[in-house]
Amino acid sequence: MEQTLVLVKPDGVKKNLIGEVISRFERRGLKVSALKLVKITKEQAESHYAEHTDKPFFGELVDFITSGPVAAMVISGENAIKAVRGQMGATNPLDSVPGSIRGDFALTIGENIVHGSDSPESAAREVANFFKADELY
Ligand SMILES: Nc1nc2c(ncn2[C@@H]2O[C@H](COP(=O)(O)OP(=O)(O)O)[C@@H](O)[C@H]2O)c(=O)[nH]1
Ligand SMILES: [Mg+2]
Numbered sequence: 001m002e003q004t005l006v007l008v009k010p011d012g013v014k015k016n017l018i019g020e021v022i023s024r025f026e027r028r029g030l031k032v033s034a035l036k037l038v039k040i041t042k043e044q045a046e047s048h049y050a051e052h053t054d055k056p057f058f059g060e061l062v063d064f065i066t067s068g069p070v071a072a073m074v075i076s077g078e079n080a081i082k083a084v085r086g087q088m089g090a091t092n093p094l095d096s097v098p099g100s101i102r103g104d105f106a107l108t109i110g111e112n113i114v115h116g117s118d119s120p121e122s123a124a125r126e127v128a129n130f131f132k133a134d135e136l137y
Helices: 010-014 018-028 042-048 058-065 080-088 101-105 120-130
Strands: 002-008 031-038 070-077 114-116
Touching (some): 010 070, 018 031, 042 120, 070 120
Antiparallel strands (some): 002 070, 031 070
8 A cells, every 4th residue: 555645736727637637546446545725835845846956947846836726635555656657647748648647638848737756755755745644544
């Protein structure tokens, strides 16, 4: 059993894709263990994307993720981290296969609809950045 942090980013919320994204994970057999709509603070965004601090696109990344509400959720299940990453598709939507979320709904790397944790260590850190222990079911 694994838990992973998923965000439907501001572009996904604007495009009314919250339900579509959740539905894909649920149909796969994964569970929603926590869920809320939130506007991320700058501090929370910088902590969420800490591994990208030195990247040239870091400023853009933080500006974008704080530009509107995100749907934050914890998705749980067997191998949930890898399963979710597979369903998300490649980081650059132009490399994402059709049938993946990014391959079906995105065209640019900066606005690629979803975030999903990339390892158990990131998942633990990212879940704690959004949810208290008693908000998880
Ligand atoms: N503008 C811009 N954004 C990028 C670039 N690379 C990554 N990003 C964004 O930064 C997010 C985090 O990057 P990364 O962790 O490598 O990808 P992810 O784990 O697939 O989301 C991605 O989802 C993109 O939205 C880039 O070269 N330019
Ligand atoms: Mg990542």
